[in-house]
Structure formats: C-alpha cells, structure tokens
Amino acid sequence: MKYELKQTIFYLDNVSAGYNGKAILKNINLEEKDIVREGFAATGQIIAFVGRSGRGKSTLFKSLTGLAKPLSGKVLITKFDKENPEAAKEVGEGDVGFVDQKYTLFRHKTVYDIMEYALKRSPASKEEKKQIIVDQLTKWGLIEHKDKYPCELSGGQRQRTAIIEQLLTSKHFMVFDEPFSGLDVGNIESVKDAFNLILAADELNTIVFSTHDLKLAAEISDVIYIIGHPEGTTEYSTIVNKYDLKELGLAWTKFGVGHLDLIEKIKIDLLKS
C-alpha cells in the first residue's frame, strides 16, 4: 500500500531513564513520523513496544509522557502547529495522554464530570465544551452512563471513559501501558475498536502501546520496537530491534503468514534479550 512519511511526531534523542540516578534504559533513539496513505482521509500512527518483564517499558513510557524526566537525552514531540509542522518541544506533563493498565480515573467524579475536568484548560466556551462532551460520549456509546461513577461502570465502559478523558486532554498523542493485559476477548476487541476510532479521527493521532501479546502487536501496529538487554549485559535495556511493518508490507493488511513469520522473529529477539 502506498504511503508517505511527513512531519516528525516524536523524537527520542539518546534517552537514558531510570530511578534514583540509576539508568534502567540507555541509548534510546527513535523517530516516528506522520504517515499519509493514498485514498485515506486520516491514518493515525500506532507503535508497539514489546519486551520481557522488567526490561523498562513502563519506565520508558514515564519519560515519553513527561511523568519522569530522562536522566539524559531529550524527548521531543511535535507542537501540532499547522503553520509550522516541524516545530517541536520537550515533552511535559499533560502533553501526552497516558492510560495505565488499571484505566485509572478520578473515583469521586461522574463520567460527565471527568470529561469536563479533562477540558478545563481548553479555551472553548462552556456551551462548546458541553457539546464536545456530549458528542464524544455519544460516539463512544457512553452517553447513557454519563452520570455514573467509575465504580459503577463495567470494565469496557471504564476503558472507554479513560481513553476519551485522555483524548480530550492531550489531543493527538496517547500512550497505553499494557492495555490488553488481563482483558477477556470482548474487552480486547473493544480496545482494538477504540484504537481504530482514535486513528481514523485525525491524521496526527498517534498511539504508543506496550504488550506481551505478540499476535496483537503484529496485527495492529505500523512499527514494533523490541526492548531488551543488549548482547553481553543485563545491567540496562535498550531498543534491540525494530520492525517496520509498513516497509515489510504487513501494515494495514489482514493477519497472515507474513505476520506469523514476524512473530517468530520477535520471539527469537525476546529470548535473546
């Protein structure tokens, strides 16, 4: 399928990250660009990170979302400025949406209040905000649950609430830490549908997620990064391999033999790292 790469969406320049001055991740360099496909109004980007447990995926995500400052290097994201598409800035708290494994929400706010709070920094008027919230809740099938608290929602409703909340705050860029972990088949489909909705909504929308499910990663991603220990050390992790599914002709296609071959390669990478 014909595609073009446009402006840089995010860029990690020699990032090291960790806790209490000890680097868990080192030498992280990557750049992801806006993908434009012929004949499609909008093609968002979807990037997977896979790696064995304890290899620092969550630590990387904290740096990527501005929740933790890298020990060294820079995390840059686009300013989403249409006049100047190449304008970038260092990521800060609130720039990137982050949905954790538990789909954390404010426990004391109803679904509607959660959305209203997510829009608190928006310059829109009260009426406009109300319209945005009603539109989003209707689109995601949550309008009849708008007065419920998170503890009164089902797992799927909670996921969607957490996703819309972050979408309203961060606009285009969202990071999901193991969004498929512990979900039943119905909820996995519901998260996949949510991803498709986000990606089809805007050209610049970008999803970054981590998973242990290699089949899912191969099925829905444009790019897969493997995080693991580099050869000869277990002291730190880095990106040990990258598979660009667009170049491999596997992106936006039905799951097939090519994907199965890719999964085998990833398995070998994971076992080595």
Added chain:
Amino acid sequence: MLNTLKPFEQIKGSSELAIRLGWLISLVLFWIATSFTGVHLFPTPIQVIDGFNTLWSEGLVVHIASSLSLCAQAVIYSVVISLVFCYLSPIPLLRPIATTLSKFRFLPLAGIAFYLSIMINNARTLQVWVLVVFMSTFFITSILAVIKDIAEEEFDHARTLGCTRWEMLWEVVVRGRFDYVIESIRQNLAIVWMMLISVESILAAAGGLGFLIKNSDRLGNQGRVIALQIIILFIGILLDFGLTKLRKALFRFSKI
C-alpha cells in the same frame, strides 16, 4: 443446620439474623437464670431495670445530650485540626509535623490533661480539649495511612491531565478521599466515646453519662452502672451505624 458449623460456609441472611438473635436471647436467659442463684457476679435484671427508672427520673436525656454535645464538639475540632495537618503532610517541609503528632497517641491521658489544665481554666473547655488532643493523634494516624495508601497511578493520572501539584492534592487527596474522613471518624469515635467516663469526671456540674457512671460506681449501685453501660453501648452502636449510612448517602462512589 449442620452447615452453620462448617468453617467458611456461606449462609442466608435470614439464617445469620436467626443466629444473632439466638445468641442474644441465650445471653439474656443465662443472665436471668444466674440471677436466681445465691451468688451472682452481675446485678439482676430487676436491679438494672430499677437503675434505668431512677436514671430516667434524674434526667437521663439531659445527661445523654450533654455527652453527645461534648463528643460532637471534640470531633468537629479534632477533625478540622487533624485534616489541616494531614492535608499539608505531602509538603516535605511540613510532613514531620503530622508524623510526629501521630506518634503522640502513645502518651497517656494523664500527661496530656496535666498540661492542658495549666493552660485552660474553664472545666468544660478542658473536657473538650482533652478529647480533641486525644482523638486528633488517632485521627491523624488514620488519615496519614489513607494518604499513604493512594496508588501512584492516581497521582500520575492527575499529572497526565496537566494538574498542578496543588490541584493534585485537592482532587486526589482532599476530594478523592473525603469519604475516608467519615470512615475514620467512625473508627475513632469509639475511642472518644470510651474516654467519656474519664473526661466527664473533670467537671461534675456539666453532668453527662461518664459522670453518672462514675457516681453510680462510687455509690456501689451496680444496677445503675450496668444500665448506663447498656445505654453507652447502644448510643455508640447507633452513632457507628449512622455514620456508615451518612457516608454512603453523601458519597455514592464510596465502596470502602
């Protein structure tokens, strides 16, 4: 029937109620039966009923109101003071104040009352402040534990929404855990209610259940003592029940 003797066996609500009633009736019957024997440790039911009657004629309701009013004042002051210290505890410079105050719960009441009596002249005010100081140490301990138990994800979630540190404190700690404040009041109220006897003996003129029980004990009127114990227990249980209902009514999201 045999199921009720198996460990971890699930039983119906009606069966549970029947078991509770069975135990209560057995206890009352045992009490009545033992009161007919020559030597008995407890006052007889007749003595206790007499105790109720004399207490009623001496203005029991006024004494209950006095105790409840003392308790309410102490709880309100204590909650306000404790919450200020607890809500400021996430500020590194102020954190040691709350944690140190929490440790003061190991101080005996006598020590605290001595210093307060030097500072406060009015006996009623002294009663209130002895309870406030005593309750605050336990209350601060409970609320600090609630704050410590908040998952890091909740703070991270607020940060991803662009909240400032003060907004995080307001949304996650203050508003997000306000139901726990009522729950902590419920748990610590039992301590205050228990302390009434000692504290109300400071000022006999103000009356109260604590004063009545101390007075009855001094006069050796065990019927009145047990009658008062029953009243104190029932009011305590009612307060406990009322606070749980209040929490659930005010905070629909509260599933503690």
